[in-house]
Amino acid sequence: MANAYKNAGVDIDAGYESVNRIKKHVERTKRKGMLGSLGGFGGMFDLSELGLKEPVLVSGTDGVGTKLKLAFMADKHDTIGIDCVAMCVNDIIVQGAEPLYFLDYIACGKAVPEKIESIVKGVADGCEMAGAGLTGGETAEMPGLYEADEYDIAGFAVGACEKSKIITGDEISEGNRLVGLASSGIHSNGYSLVRKLFFEDHSYELGTYLPQLESTLGDALLTPTRIYVKPVLEALKKFSIKGMSHITGGGFIENIPRMLPEGLGADIDSTKWKQPRLFSIMEELGSIPHQEMYNIFNMGIGFVIAVDASEAEEAVNFFNEIGEEAYLIGEVTAGDGVRIIEGDRQED
Template sequence: MSEKRSTTYRDAGVDIDQGNAFVQGIKSIVGATHQRGVLNELGGFASFFSIDKNSYTNPVLVSSTDGVGTKLAVAIRCRKHDTIGIDLVAMCVNDIVVSGAKPLYFLDYFAVGKLEPEVGIEIIKGIAEGCRQAKCALVGGETAEMPGLYRAGDYDLAGFVTGIVDRDDIIDGSDIKVGNKIIGLASNGLHANGYSLVRKICFDDLGLEVTDFVGPLGVTLGEELLRPTRIYVQPVLNVIKNFKINGMVHNTGGGFYDNVPRVLPNGCKAVINRSAWPTPPIFAFLAEQGGVAEAEMFRTFNMGIGFMVIVDERSLNDVLHQFTALGERPYYIGEVASCADGEPPVELIG
């Protein structure tokens, strides 16, 4: 009678050896993002980061977590995975720089049904590039292989960032007052918001493929939809060194109508001149082809403005000039006005 073969974890779809090899394969990619403060290499149970106490009087740690949403489905559809990690980092670091915080370190969570090392390495390369742009260290993460939970080829990503700011330097919008001016920094297109609606319009309703060239966009649909989210960290931190900033907004999910009110004090509203900046063609394409009303567009998408900075009137031109010198495309898009009880906190004009 033959002896029954022992069942292994690999038989159930999880290859521990391949996972270990994957970690070894990305060590150099991750290590290239390390900077002063990182105390250990990838592979331990936890990561260590030392705070430079001489640089801060009363340091406060600032943290955020986010994902990429269904933009992942577009990356999978395009079979292009080397930029989606930039989006992941951007969605996290742009959130904490709103408060004036400098990102210190980043961790990722990569979940997949069956690990394909080549795909995984491309994803990590994108995450490392995002960390390079934000000047923060990729110190670790988790790769979870979960057969039966994800379909073949599918994966999910989440990111976690920790930053630092002196308590007295926290920017929380409390200094915003009537008469302040609003500067908008140009987006790179859709960034990583509204993709469930985008996919419904483009794939379900119009029947387009990612390889289709779309005349109004000047590129293939896949190229347009995979433009990575802009990372505003370094330009913003540079401006903060020289000018007083009263408030900032990362214009992500919820668009203008949901994000701007998050920093406005009671009694204030934002009056946005919608004709003050050029809107990338993708937004007109979606509105026209999908029959999406303007209010819905401004609540779902960034409409060409990925980040907002609120300053005193006397600083407006100087801040605009510095952002331009730093390679950004800034626009004077509106101002802060008084808001009566019951009045909407965001008003679009123009």
């Protein structure tokens, strides 16, 4: 039977080898509450070990979109898993939940054990950054649906917090200040436009060196999404955080309103932080109106936190002291929508 299946394009032995290769990476994500071992039918987690009185589970699922196409082009697969974890855990920390465990799903045209290991290594790296255990996953070999050198990856994260400490945004009020945490780059949204600008409309290659960035284009575009979990968990212990927003697809314009109560908006002062030059390069290549960029990309700010005005400066200093780049970028206003205030921009 194994030979018959292999002749159909599914190599069971390669699947077994992949599992053996990833065990060491899964092992380093072990954390309090994890039960069982890799290879079971379901991942297990003992919630009682956390000591929560009224635990609320918060879950999130996501992928990395067409950023995968660049990983294929570069034949670089060891960081795309970080992106997958980041997209999930950054979403659930918005509610104040500590990520507990993560599962990944990889679908591919051909299971190459070395490549699968590289992908899962990235997943494990992301889990370590987030403090989440990698409790299981699935690798599906699907010839005929994917090309031999292609794959997709998606993830699922579960976190928990005390019911009394859930962050909903309901406590946000006019005059609250907005603290922005710097992104590491484009993160994992907008890559259909990124690919069009650089590779379809213009003749760039991944190996093209861009002196403005002091790196190759490939290195800049494949920089992993920043994971904000640990610094935000520390900030939750110190400040009365009113609401949070993960700046993903839709940029500032779509994501900041997701944390705001009805009838409130935000003024964002775009001169308050250093915007990576990569964004201005894309803006120029596509002749994209500057305001529209804030409806597509994170523009250098990957996470936004709402706090009382009295805590704003201290919160910015706190994040900077623990290794984040934080800026006071705006405030909550009466009226719906996000207004981007322009001026002389800082570029990094």
